[in-house]
Amino acid sequence: MAITLILLVLFVPAVTSKGSHSLSLHATYIKGNTLFPEYSYTLMLDDVVLGLFNSKTWTYVPRGNTTDEDNVIDPQHLHTVSKNMYDDFVERWIVMDGGNLTGSLQVHQKMVLCELLNNDKPGQMMTRSASKGLTTDELCYLDGKFYYQGTSYVTQQELEPYLELSKFFHENVYYPACINTLKNYLKKRGNQVNRKVKPRFKLIQKAKLDGESRVSCLATGFYPRHINLTLFRDGQPVSDHEITGGDLLPNDDGTYQMRKSLEISRADTHTYTCSVTHLSLDNKLDIYLEFDHSEPFKSLIPSVLIVLALVLVFGTGLIIYKCRRRRAVIASIKNDYSSACTSEENMDAAS
Structure with a gap:
């Protein structure tokens, strides 16, 4: 440690x-x-x-x-x-x-x-x-x-x-x-x-499987490291105790990134914006919320498809197995019947 x-x-x-x-x-x-x-x-x-x-x-x-x-x-x-x-x-x-x-x-x-x-x-x-x-x-x-x-x-x-x-x-x-x-x-x-690299940023709301949502303001790829991200709810700054993240993290190319997130209910009707100020920007920029409805379901689609594929493969295999089993039983019965008929014909010929 x-x-x-x-x-x-x-x-x-x-x-x-x-x-x-x-x-x-x-x-x-x-x-x-x-x-x-x-x-x-x-x-x-x-x-x-x-x-x-x-x-x-x-x-x-x-x-x-x-x-x-x-x-x-x-x-x-x-x-x-x-x-x-x-x-x-x-x-x-x-x-x-x-x-x-x-x-x-x-x-x-x-x-x-x-x-x-x-x-x-x-x-x-x-x-x-x-x-x-x-x-x-x-x-x-x-x-x-x-x-x-x-x-x-x-x-x-x-x-x-x-x-x-x-x-x-x-x-x-x-x-x-x-x-x-x-x-x-x-x-x-x-x-x-002294170089100035403008940040790439977005404010997005992602629905979670538990019925809640997360609003996140992300800025990345900026230099120098000094940046100010502020989340607003209906035009008023969100309290610090409600926000998670906010740490300045390095990128592999020498630039930086920062993310601030807020947990809200799915039924939340407030308006959220994120304000960004940085030395590479002439003025303060306000970013408006984008809602990603499909996000929680994207991770479910591959799992559902895999399960359906397994069910299909297993079901097809079971049907094929039963058909082959039935054919084998029928063939066995026919062979037994044919053998029995042949034995009777031989007995009649002998008498």
């Missing part, structure tokens, strides 16, 4: 403000018996993976490098950041777990992110740490001010010098280097992350 969590957290795109861009590093430290490297991280521009690192080779491997993108990263700076994060992981493991292994995996994670707003103004820088699947602390740097919150695993006296050191590195090393690297990467891969 822990391994699955690791993979999910590593590759979840960093969430930033609408229209902005982010450079983020997602790191994982594992102690215990596992096939995964002890220390690894993924560098991402928005939701695009730029490179991978693992402690088995202790090297950073660019991904999707088609130009001179390697020049964007300062190797010495990347090594410094990587080493500092690794040392922090080791320290956390010693403090929180006592440096001991109890047979289960000990997992610590960290995400470092800086943001560039849509007006090309530097935004926030955030460092978030997690252990055993739970967030432990978060440090945010914005407009020259620091904000910290978390469940401290050390005393306040021990925490203060750690925070002072973190603030110093964020303000003087991490933040300026991250923003500069982010700007340079946008020059290299701007077309890739």
Whole structure:
């Protein structure tokens, strides 16, 4: 279960403000018996993976490098950041777990992110740490001010010098280097992350076999990932507690999809619409409901045909069997009768 969590957290795109861009590093430290490297991280521009690192080779491997993108990263700076994060992981493991292994995996994670707003103004820088699947602390740097919150695993006296050191590195090393690297990467891969792909969408009602219906608003194939889907009933937004779904899911081609659904009765006479807003669309679009009457019966048709075919085959076989059986009985009777007649004729001839 822990391994699955690791993979999910590593590759979840960093969430930033609408229209902005982010450079983020997602790191994982594992102690215990596992096939995964002890220390690894993924560098991402928005939701695009730029490179991978693992402690088995202790090297950073660019991904999707088609130009001179390697020049964007300062190797010495990347090594410094990587080493500092690794040392922090080791320290956390010693403090929180006592440096001991109890047979289960000990997992610590960290995400470092800086943001560039849509007006090309530097935004926030955030460092978030997690252990055993739970967030432990978060440090945010914005407009020259620091904000910290978390469940401290050390005393306040021990925490203060750690925070002072973190603030110093964020303000003087991490933040300026991250923003500069982010700007340079946008020059290299701007077309890739700034592309706009319009969503394909529909609002459809499907009848179910239990007599109920499901109204679903589906948008797929869009990029970037920011999208707003809102279901309306008679012009009023449907309450969130009535809606299922709404998760942003990736497609194989690098685009995204989202679905929101609502269960209603078959006799529902309300009017339903779905409102869609996305960066690729000039205006908000309203989609009107389409009713698919045949949907629940489509799945029944093949089953019914199969049953009818089996009945037909079985019935035909039974009829053929009975006919052949009857013919065999009649033939047997004729043979017995013929044999009896022959015996009588032989007896008469002998007398």
